[in-house]
Amino acid sequence: MKGRSIILDHIGDREAAAVLVDGQLHDLLIDADAPRPGTVYRATADRPVKGQGGMFLKTPDGPAFLRQIKGLSPGQTILVQVSGYAEPGKALPVTQKLLFKSRFAIVTPGALGLNISRSIKNEKERDRLLEIAHDTLNGAETGLILRSSCDGADAEEIADDIANMADLAKRVLADDDEEMAVLAEGDGPHVLAWRDWVAPAEIVTQAGGFETHSVMEALESIRDVRVALSGGASFFVEPTRALVAIDVNTGADVSLAAGIKANLACAKALPRALRLRGLGGQIVLDLAPMPKKDRRTFETALRQSFRADDVETALVGWTPLGHYELQRKRARLPLQEVLG
Incomplete structure (x- = not known):
């Protein structure tokens, strides 16, 4: 199937939206039980966190954490907006900069x-x-x-x-008012699709669109930790409690250029792999062996690849062991967590 399609459907009782480009799943949004980014609260300041310059807040959906709290004191009412998803067991990240x-x-x-x-x-x-x-x-x-x-x-x-x-x-x-409250709900997948996926596309709204357009089949494939690359190379995407580990392998290719070819292919495919899996936080790339002189070429390819991605990602750089680190905003919940 050629062209671009936006499919608006549900997975069980969860609202969901997908973008297909030439038949390949390009982006995916699935509603979750957690508060949506963009939600605005009337919150109450609870207690400051010494040494971090932040404060825990009370909201109708549980504790939140706010950085840069100059002039804020416990018990004070404040307007804040959810800026992303919380890590498991941690408070909601919020900001005073309302958008x-x-x-x-x-x-x-x-x-x-x-x-x-x-x-x-x-x-x-x-x-x-x-x-x-x-x-x-x-x-x-x-x-x-x-x-x-x-x-x-x-x-x-x-x-x-x-x-x-x-x-x-x-x-x-x-x-x-002075009581805690939700003042504005964040947008769900269908509104987000209308809001952010603005390139020309065929819009499919019929129930069952995910099945008829093979979105469910693609979902099963991205549950696999292995991502196939050209030339037999591949990389593995493995989330841990602390970080997301990416391991790049050359496969059967034993040529001198095998390492840089696999790493460049990974750079091109990585944003999509992270986006579809809903992964963020600290990301560490264990790349295939390549000469140090090729590092700049890899960085350029990685920067170009993430430039087209809409999730804020910082390319941090190389570690002493030769790994490459990224920091990615938790703009979505992990797919495995949403679907179970």
């Missing part, structure tokens, strides 16, 4: 100013978008980012999107 994000607009109450995605180069289009934004906000004191999806989009749709997000932000910020 109200939709398909075309991101409203940023704490950061004033109007910004347009740098990917929109055409000056006439940028002027058109500025006019839409100014007319819609009508002097409202809030920050706004217009996303790349605005390029060429219908003016009325953009204006409605801005107005809806600005209104939501206004209602949340106007809240002056």
Whole structure:
């Protein structure tokens, strides 16, 4: 099957969405029981954590942890937003920097100013978008980012999107109650698919779409720790309690270039492997043997590969033992944890 398709369906009673590119599973979102990123709480400061510059908070969904707590004291009410998923047994990560994000607009109450995605180069289009934004906000004191999806989009749709997000932000910020509460729910997979997967695609919404488009079959394959690469090479993705270990193997290839070929193939396939498995945190790559002179080539390929990935990933660098380390935001729950 050629082209790009977005499948909106359910796995059991869990809402789910998938992107297929030329028949291959490219991205996957499955709802979980944990609080969704983007959820806004009215929380209560509980106790500071000495030496870490943070504070535990009380929320309706359990304890949360907030960094950078200058001016905050125990018992104080505060608005926070879930920024990712918690590690097992740990508090929810939250931030005071609230973002109200939709398909075309991101409203940023704490950061004033109007910004347009740098990917929109055409000056006439940028002027058109500025006019839409100014007319819609009508002097409202809030920050706004217009996303790349605005390029060429219908003016009325953009204006409605801005107005809806600005209104939501206004209602949340106007809240002056003192009790803990959920003020805004994070988006589920179907809304996230509409919001973030904006490239042209066939949209499939019929029940059973995951079966008819072989998404369930692909799910079974990505449960396997082994990821096959070209030329018989492969790498293994093995999550542990502390980190995610990636082991790259050359297979039957015994040529002098086998190591760098396998490592470059791993660099290309790694973002998809982590994305589909929902893996984040510390990631350590045990690469196939290659000369030190090839390290820069590998780093360039890895950087290029992650540039197109939408989950924040820091390429940390080499260890004394020759491993390569990454730090990836926990933007999703591990697939094995969600599906069991």
